[in-house]
Amino acid sequence: MNLVRIRALAKKEFLQILRDPRSLILSLAIPVLLLVLFGYALTLDVDNVPMVIWDQDNSQTAKHFILDFHNSRYFKIIGYYDTYQDLVWKIDTGEAMIAMVLPKDFSRYLGSGQPAPAQFLIDGSDSNTATIARGYISSVIANYNQHFFAHAVAGVTIVNPQPVSFKPRPWFNPNFESMIFIVPGLIVVIIMTIAALLTSLTVAREWERGTMEQLVATPVRPNELVVGKFLPYFCIGLFDLILSVIMAKFVFSVPVQGSVALLFALSSLFLCGALMMGILISIISRNQLLASQFAILATFMPTVLLSGFRYPIWNMPAAVQAVTYLVPARYFIVIVRGIYLKGVGIRDLWQQALFLALFAAAMIFLAIRKFKKKVA
Amino acid sequence: MSQDTTVAVEVHDLEKCFGSFVAVNRVNFQIARGEIFGFLGPNGAGKSTTIRMLCGILTPTSGSGKVAGFDIVREQRQIRQNIGYMSQKFSLYDDLTVEENIDFYSGLYRIPNSERAARKEEIIKTAGIEEFRTRLTKDISGGWKQRLALGCAIIHRPTIIFLDEPTSGVDPITRGNSWATIKEMAAHGVTVFVTTHYMDEAENCNRLALIYKGTRIAIGTPMEMKTVIMKDQVMEIQVPDSEIWSERVRAVSGVKQTALFGTAIHAVVESAEKTGPAIEALFKGAGVAGYTVRKILPSLEDVFVSLIEEYDHEHIKAA
Numbered sequence: 066m067n068l069v070r071i072r073a074l075a076k077k078e079f080l081q082i083l084r085d086p087r088s089l090i091l092s093l094a095i096p097v098l099l100l101v102l103f104g105y106a107l108t109l110d111v112d113n114v115p116m117v118i119w120d121q122d123n124s125q126t127a128k129h130f131i132l133d134f135h136n137s138r139y140f141k142i143i144g145y146y147d148t149y150q151d152l153v154w155k156i157d158t159g160e161a162m163i164a165m166v167l168p169k170d171f172s173r174y175l176g177s178g179q180p181a182p183a184q185f186l187i188d189g190s191d192s193n194t195a196t197i198a199r200g201y202i203s204s205v206i207a208n209y210n211q212h213f214f215a216h217a218v219a220g221v222t223i224v225n226p227q228p229v230s231f232k233p234r235p236w237f238n239p240n241f242e243s244m245i246f247i248v249p250g251l252i253v254v255i256i257m258t259i260a261a262l263l264t265s266l267t268v269a270r271e272w273e274r275g276t277m278e279q280l281v282a283t284p285v286r287p288n289e290l291v292v293g294k295f296l297p298y299f300c301i302g303l304f305d306l307i308l309s310v311i312m313a314k315f316v317f318s319v320p321v322q323g324s325v326a327l328l329f330a331l332s333s334l335f336l337c338g339a340l341m342m343g344i345l346i347s348i349i350s351r352n353q354l355l356a357s358q359f360a361i362l363a364t365f366m367p368t369v370l371l372s373g374f375r376y377p378i379w380n381m382p383a384a385v386q387a388v389t390y391l392v393p394a395r396y397f398i399v400i401v402r403g404i405y406l407k408g409v410g411i412r413d414l415w416q417q418a419l420f421l422a423l424f425a426a427a428m429i430f431l432a433i434r435k436f437k438k439k440v441a
Numbered sequence: 442m443s444q445d446t447t448v449a450v451e452v453h454d455l456e457k458c459f460g461s462f463v464a465v466n467r468v469n470f471q472i473a474r475g476e477i478f479g480f481l482g483p484n485g486a487g488k489s490t491t492i493r494m495l496c497g498i499l500t501p502t503s504g505s506g507k508v509a510g511f512d513i514v515r516e517q518r519q520i521r522q523n524i525g526y527m528s529q530k531f532s533l534y535d536d537l538t539v540e541e542n543i544d545f546y547s548g549l550y551r552i553p554n555s556e557r558a559a560r561k562e563e564i565i566k567t568a569g570i571e572e573f574r575t576r577l578t579k580d581i582s583g584g585w586k587q588r589l590a591l592g593c594a595i596i597h598r599p600t601i602i603f604l605d606e607p608t609s610g611v612d613p614i615t616r617g618n619s620w621a622t623i624k625e626m627a628a629h630g631v632t633v634f635v636t637t638h639y640m641d642e643a644e645n646c647n648r649l650a651l652i653y654k655g656t657r658i659a660i661g662t663p664m665e666m667k668t669v670i671m672k673d674q675v676m677e678i679q680v681p682d683s684e685i686w687s688e689r690v691r692a693v694s695g696v697k698q699t700a701l702f703g704t705a706i707h708a709v710v711e712s713a714e715k716t717g718p719a720i721e722a723l724f725k726g727a728g729v730a731g732y733t734v735r736k737i738l739p740s741l742e743d744v745f746v747s748l749i750e751e752y753d754h755e756h757i758k759a760a
Contacts, residue, residue: 073548077537084536084577279532279594282496283549284522 066292070285074293078267082297088263092301095262096255096309103251104317110243111197113141117152117161120145126172130183133209134165139201152186162188163198175213237406248319249405250374252309253398256332257339257368258361259305264298264343265350265360268436272351287436291429295340302336303329313405322408328401331414334421335397339364341428348435368394396420449474449601449632450495452506452513457490457499464490466655467504472634472648474600477627479646480636481745487655488636489529492605495634496526509601522550525599529606533590535579539570542578542593550597564592567622584615591619601632608642620645640741651745658752659744666744673697673747674713675739678706680724680732693719698750700743707737709747 082088116134120127134140143161146152152164166184174181185202189195238245271277280290306329313319321328343360350356368374371385372394378386389395396417403409411418450472457465465487472478482488493499495508497517506513509523533542543564547557565571568588573581578589587607595602604623608616620642623633627647635646643649644663651659651666659670680686687706691699695716698709710716713736724732739747 067551069551070549073545076548077534077541077545080541081534081536274535275528275530275532276534278498278528278530279526280549281498282521282524282526282528283546284518284551285549286518 066286066289070289071293071296074285074290075296078294079297079300082263082301088266092259092263092305093308095259096305097312099251099255099258100248100309100312100316103247104244108243108247110241111194111201112138114139114163114194114198114201115143115161116140116163116165117144117146117155118142119147119149119152119164119166121147121169122167122171124172126175127167130167130171130209131165133205137201137205139198140205156186156188159188162194163202244317245319245406246402247375248313248317249401250372250398252306252313252332253335253372253394253401254365254368254374255305255309256302256336256397257394258365260298260302260336260339261343261346261360261364262357263301264294264340265346265356266353267294267298268344268347269351269353269356273353288433291341291344291432291436294344295337298340298343299333299336302340303333306332306336319405321405323404324410327411327414328404331397331400331404331418331421334418334425335393335400338393338421338425338428341425341432345428345432345435348432367392371395372398374398393421393424396424447474448472448507449476450478450506450508450634452495453504455491455494455504455506456502457487457494458502463655465494465501465652468652468655468657470650470657470660472632474632475627475630476648477623477633477635477646479643479649480634480652481638481640481643481649481741482636482652483638483749486652488652489605491652492526492603492634492636495520496524496603497521498526522597523599523601525594525597525602527590527594527602527604527607529609531583531586531590533578533586533593536577538575538577539565539581539589540574542589543596546593546596552597560596564589564596568592569618583610584612584618587611587615588618588622591622595626595631599631601634602626604633604635606636606638608637608639616642640745643741649741651748653749653752656752659748663741666741667739671739671744671747673709673711673739675737675743676708676710676713676717676720676734677702677737678708678720678732678734679704680706680729686724689723690720693723695719698747700746702740707739707743709739709743 082092118131120131131142135142140163144155146155149166152161152166155161156164164186166186168182168184171181171183183206185199187195187199235241268277271280310321310325310328314321342364346360346363347356350359370376371378371381371389371392373389374394378389378395381389400414400417400421403414448471451470453469454467455465455469456463456467468487468491470478480488480491490499494501494513495506497508497513497520500514500517508520511517511519511523513520534545537545540561543561544557547560552560565574568585568591570581570585570589573585578586581589591604591607594604607619607623611619616639623635624645627633637643646663648662649660649666650657659666661670678686678690683704683706684701687699687701690696690706690708693716695710695712696708697711700707708716708720717734717736721732721734724734
């Protein structure tokens with residue numbers, strides 16, 4: 066390895082990136098696009114569940130009850146109707162997810178101290194959202210009950226209606242905001258995709274344009290070439306990481322709880338592996354189009370689907386779980402979420418870090434070896 | 442193998458196969474230091490494959506060789522440090538400027554910092570591209586690119602330079618400029634190995650090898666090629682309506698082949714003494730006036746066409 070040659074290669078590569086609008090746009094736009102898209106648009110939160118109501122009772126009590134839903138940010142009352150056909154129609158068209166029906170005797174039951182039935186029709190097609198919505202309904206009603214008793218018992222002793230009091234205390238993300246869960250995971254997706262996609266073009270381009278022919282006739286060694294190509298992209302990767310961390314904090318209010326230094330150190334390790342994977346893909350395919358397609362397939366897809374980024378790994382069938390062990394993002398996502406949300410240190414993350422180191426080492430080894438073979 | 446320092450390149454039974462295809466078939470030659478050695482042959486003859494083996498880019502299937510004193514199988518890295526190579530396809534970076542390309546190769550060859558600026562100026566001046574120095578390489582025309590590529594290939598002052606079709610597809614001025622550079626280098630003791638299919642350029646070489654279907658079918662100086670190596674002789678015939686007569690001359694016994702060179706007919710014959718009178722008799726018999734028939738020194742093109750036909754003829758017979 067010779068530093069003069071590596072410097073020449075890195076500088077050349079850097080100039081080429083600067084002159085190639087495609088690389089620049091990819092490296093700057095992808096992080097912002099992914100963060101905005103996943104952060105704002107593709108949120109997992111269930112807010113503003115559309116709801117229609119048929120209030121047959123029309124009493125003051127019923128109005129009070131409905132008001133609790135009205136005031137909740139989880140529901141959005143989009144209309145009042147007085148036939149089942151209308152309710153069903155609204156659910157069929159997808160305009161409403163929930164239809165609430167309060168029977169004629171709703172207030173009378175409550176007044177006489179008997180349980181009052183309230184019917185909720187829920188569109189269960191999207192089972193996840195339906196389950197979450199049902200949970201919200203329960204909590205609104207529980208809340209209502211508590212207040213109801215508090216008012217009814219003024220001065221009179223009454224048996225506690227809730228023998229066990231449930232006091233959940235969610236850690237790390239007390240308001241269950243999906244953004245807090247998604248944003249650190251997104252950083253993983255961004256680094257993996259950018260790194261592999263950008264580098265996947267770099268060696269293939271040299272083969273395509275014939276510049277490799279000249280390069281291999283110089284004293285340049287395969288490891289120098291690989292390192293020289295790696296360095297500028299490593300800088301871009303770090304830049305994207307900084308960009309993501311800043312956006313996470315100031316745009317999405319997701320700050321790093323743990324050590325920022327540790328986050329950057331372990332991210333660099335992951336970045337190494339991802340960049341080398343891109344270079345390896347580029348060396349193998351020799352063709353820019355093929356290389357970029359393969360890079361997307363090999364990085365973006367598994368990272369989004371199989372890393373635990375959105376879909377919990379423990380929920381997958383054993384065979385698929387086994388596959389996830391081969392997805393490097395799986396380890397990195399534990400690290401990023403750990404540092405970001407739980408503020409944990411290397412003592413809890415060293416195993417994952419070890420896997421990342423292994424991944425990076427394997428990619429470096431394979432890239433250099435493949436390149437030697439290709440040239441000979 | 443000799444340790445003679447006057448030998449720049451030597452190969453023995455050099456062979457390269459790609460699968461069952463024999464691209465280079467047991468080729469032998471030796472090139473002295475400071476020689477301009479032309480490697481000639483039609484497309485697909487194995488010229489580029491040979492050059493790539495000599496430059497340490499390809500490993501031979503069998504055979505041995507030395508370039509600048511280093512073994513072409515075991516010391517490829519040392520070879521690459523000591524030679525310059527310019528591939529057939531333009532292979533500098535289009536998206537770098539002229540200067541950035543030069544700087545890049547200065548770095549790869551580890552030119553000392555103190556010398557870099559001077560070498561850069563030298564290359565830019567030799568190639569005559571002063572006005573383009575900060576221009577992107579893709580924005581300068583083919584001829585200038587070629588001169589720049591040649592400059593980058595010799596930036597580290599190699600003792601041997603390999604040029605693969607350096608002048609194919611470039612303008613005559615650039616061809617002239619490139620050959621001037623090549624001769625200048627040779628005068629300073631640099632060995633030049635050049636492939637070309639321009640016969641007029643081949644005349645610039647000290648020695649030539651003709652390669653055809655992977656086989657070296659002739660080697661020698663241009664003059665040896667025309668006199669000793671070519672066994673047949675060439676007659677130049679000036680006659681009115683030469684294109685019509687060409688066919689009929691070929692029918693004369695002892696004429697192997699005819700071709701038109703401008704308005705003249707070149708006839709390849711086994712013996713000028715025997716066949717010359719027969720050709721003249723043809724014209725006399727037809728009552729043609731104002732013809733001349735004379736023996737000439739064959740052009741390199743005549744030599745190569747004749748040698749290739751002879752080779753094909755023998756191998757068809759053998760098969």
